[in-house]
């Protein structure tokens with residue numbers, strides 16, 4: 001496991017980043033996290049400077065296919081040139097990274113000056129009304145590891161300024177969620193392309209068993225994924241406004257009824273012919289493929305949302 005970076009390392013990391021940047025990019029106002037297969041979001045940026053994670057104090061290396069290991073700084077927007085920083089590649093606890101390592105880049109982006117962050121991810125759809133390729137504006141989360149003793153904020157508080165007891169009831173900014181739907185409308189996206197839902201965070205790296213998928217659906221989750229929630233908590237702890245967009249890359253199979261091997265054997269012995277169900281198996285290759293197909297829509301949506309964030313909001317720390 002990579003050593004856990006702390007509050008003390010932040011000034012060193014910020015100085016290393018600023019040294020690598022031209023002056024106009026020193027203080028980005030919006031952060032972006034690119035989920036699995038979604039690093040193409042960087043193509044919306046103008047005048048890009050890449051800062052590799054390698055060599056940045058406190059940063060690890062992303063080991064997951066579909067994740068690069070660089071920060072991209074640049075400008076986005078048609079109406080205005082908004083300075084942004086995008087993480088091309090995130091860290092997941094299942095890679096062996098500590099939760100402090102997972103949250104560290106968000107804390108660095110906050111120290112650089114971001115006021116809002118758009119976090120994207122690839123996730124499995126539990127809600128049967130969602131289609132593969134739908135983009136879900138996350139309105140709430142179920143942090144399964146958090147509920148079972150692995151809350152990312154357990155341990156010494158990150159800095160003297162942050163609260164010990166973070167409220168998360170309003171973690172997903174209604175103002176930014178509203179801009180997401182306005183942006184989709186302005187882009188002419190079909191209404192079913194952008195939906196709302198609750199994201200369940202699980203540790204991975206296994207995908208869900210049918211019983212786990214059924215459980216998560218029953219307790220109110222619409223999507224399930226292996227990231228994002230620690231980043232949301234790190235951002236909210238520092239007053240950064242959060243928007244999460246989840247791309248449904250696969251449907252999580254929730255069986256109406258388990259296949260009964262006992263009944264199949266009995267039918268076979270009785271000489272009856274029965275039709276076997278087709279088993280669907282999710283893979284990371286499929287996840288990346290959908291990211292490739294829908295990457296352009298996600299990219300345009302993120303750029304449009306940033307363009308719509310009023311300057312007054314970008315300049316004010318969110319409550």
Ligand SMILES: O=P(O)(O)O[C@@H]1C[C@H](O)[C@@H](CO)O1
Nearest residue numbers: 035036121122226227284287
């Ligand atoms: O980083 P994200 O959450 O976008 O990646 C998802 C979750 C796992 O890392 C991976 C599984 O296919 O994709």
